[in-house]
Amino acid sequence: MDLFLPYIACLTLALAIYVALRPSSTSSRVVVQVAMIALGVAAAGWLMGLVVGSISEFVDMSQGIFFSIFSLCAIAAALRMVTHSRPVYSALYFILVVVATAGLFLLLEAEFMAFALIIVYAGAILITYMFVLMLSNQADNPEHPETQALYDRVPREPAAAVGVGFLLLCLITGTVVSGTSSLPTQGDQQSQWSTLENLPKQFESSVMEIDATFAWPPIASSQGKMIRHDGDESYVVSSEGTKLQLPVSILPRNTQQVGWSLVNDFPVSLELAGVILLMAMFGAAVLARRAIELGNQQKRKLFVESDKAEDQS
Amino acid sequence: MMTSAVLSGYLIVSGLLLAIGVVGFLVRRNLIVMFLCTELMFQGAAVAFVAIGRFLFDYSGQVMVIFILTVAAAEAALALALVVLLHRQQDTLDADAFGELNE
Numbered sequence: 001m002d003l004f005l006p007y008i009a010c011l012t013l014a015l016a017i018y019v020a021l022r023p024s025s026t027s028s029r030v031v032v033q034v035a036m037i038a039l040g041v042a043a044a045g046w047l048m049g050l051v052v053g054s055i056s057e058f059v060d061m062s063q064g065i066f067f068s069i070f071s072l073c074a075i076a077a078a079l080r081m082v083t084h085s086r087p088v089y090s091a092l093y094f095i096l097v098v099v100a101t102a103g104l105f106l107l108l109e110a111e112f113m114a115f116a117l118i119i120v121y122a123g124a125i126l127i128t129y130m131f132v133l134m135l136s137n138q139a140d141n142p143e144h145p146e147t148q149a150l151y152d153r154v155p156r157e158p159a160a161a162v163g164v165g166f167l168l169l170c171l172i173t174g175t176v177v178s179g180t181s182s183l184p185t186q187g188d189q190q191s192q193w194s195t196l197e198n199l200p201k202q203f204e205s206s207v208m209e210i211d212a213t214f215a216w217p218p219i220a221s222s223q224g225k226m227i228r229h230d231g232d233e234s235y236v237v238s239s240e241g242t243k244l245q246l247p248v249s250i251l252p253r254n255t256q257q258v259g260w261s262l263v264n265d266f267p268v269s270l271e272l273a274g275v276i277l278l279m280a281m282f283g284a285a286v287l288a289r290r291a292i293e294l295g296n297q298q299k300r301k302l303f304v305e306s307d308k309a310e311d312q313s
Numbered sequence: 314m315m316t317s318a319v320l321s322g323y324l325i326v327s328g329l330l331l332a333i334g335v336v337g338f339l340v341r342r343n344l345i346v347m348f349l350c351t352e353l354m355f356q357g358a359a360v361a362f363v364a365i366g367r368f369l370f371d372y373s374g375q376v377m378v379i380f381i382l383t384v385a386a387a388e389a390a391l392a393l394a395l396v397v398l399l400h401r402q403q404d405t406l407d408a409d410a411f412g413e414l415n416e
Contacts, residue, residue: 013329017333017336047325047329048322048326051321051322051325052318052319052322053318057319057322059315067322071326074326074330075326075330075333078329078333078353079333081337081350081353082336082340082350082353087343087345087406090349091345091349094349094352097330097356101356104326104360104363105360108363108364110363110367110378113359113378113379116378116379116382117359120382120386121352121385124386125352125386125389128389129345129348129349129393132393132396132397133345135397136345136396136397136400136406149343149406149407151343151406151407152342152346154342155340156339156340156342157340158340160339161336161339162340165336168332169328172324172328172331173325173328176321176324176325176328180317180318180321180324181317183317183320183368183369191370191371192370254375258372258375258379261372261375262376265373265376266376269380273380276383276387277383277386277387280386280387280388280391283390283391283394284391284393287395288394
């Protein structure tokens with residue numbers, strides 16, 4: 001791979017964003033923006049093609065195709081979100097980003113995270129954003145873009161911002177290109193098997209399902225593990241000395257693995273996350289309540305003043 | 314099984330989302346859209362976490378995404394409450410209009 005090609009792709013993308021952000025005459029603006037976003041997505045696709053090499057790197061063809069569709073959708077929606085002058089449309093395009101990212105998570109076999117992302121992000125957080133946007137924005141006429149607020153139409157320092165983004169992207173691209181091949185080649189599946197050992201009921205029932213005559217419990221090895229490994233194979237040994245090979249299909253599912261990792265590896269962080277959410281709820285309630293109280297006091301003051309005025313007359 | 318070339322593809326997507334989010338945060342002047350761009354940066358980080366977790370068979374990556382969701386939810390609740398207060402005060406969402414809050 002040519003050393004400079006990824007950076008040229010990054011530069012093309014940065015220029016496309018810059019042109020899409022620049023304020024132009026309102027009539028041709030949408031056309032220019034859409035053309036520039038198409039150029040940006042093409043540059044992003046080229047960059048990914050350069051980095052991945054060929055589609056045969058994926059497990060099968062369909063995975064590669066789905067990866068390209070989801071990732072290009074996410075990037076196109078992100079670009080449109082940043083360049084669109086209407087905040088409500090920005091929020092809607094962000095939902096598209098979230099859905100495309102959930103598709104990528106499904107490809108990564110993280111189905112719990114995919115649906116949690118759609119429920120929490122697209123379902124809860126974005127609805128809050130939409131409420132605040134609709135409460136605070138004056139409705140504007142789509143026929144006359146000049147009625148929109150100036151701060152939504154004119155970007156702030158687009159050249160400097162795109163420069164910063166370009167440098168960041170170059171740094172990430174350089175690290176990825178030179179760094180990923182030196183990562184440890186593969187994690188092993190043994191950690192997944194040890195999760196099964198931590199779920200004794202499920203372990204027993206799945207072993208009994210394979211072989212009902214198996215003398216439970218199996219004997220632990222010298223390291224205290226019931227499941228032993230021999231190369232890619234995993235097996236248990238009963239007290240009678242019979243060896244039973246375990247198929248991959250009885251491994252715990254993704255959701256079970258994530259749940260186990262959450263409570264086993266990060267118990268303190270889990271508690272802290274709960275405290276953070278509680279504090280955020282308190283904070284939001286306190287902020288909102290103070291606003292209402294101020295409003296009432298002002299109303300009371302106005303009421304008293306109008307009373308005085310009536311008395312004087 | 315996932316090759317390191319595929320992993321770098323996912324990492325490039327996450328880097329692109331992050332960089333676009335940074336550009337959006339710096340460029341946009343609407344407070345709410347600025348916060349939306351930080352959510353976009355969170356998305357980029359989440360993709361990187363899940364991809365590397367899948368590559369190394371380590372589920373901590375997905376646990377981190379749960380914490381990212383927590384932070385995003387807390388941020389949305391607090392930041393939007395503050396934005397509503399600021400909007401009542403000045404009747405605008407322009408971030409530059411609040412440059413004199415410290416006075």
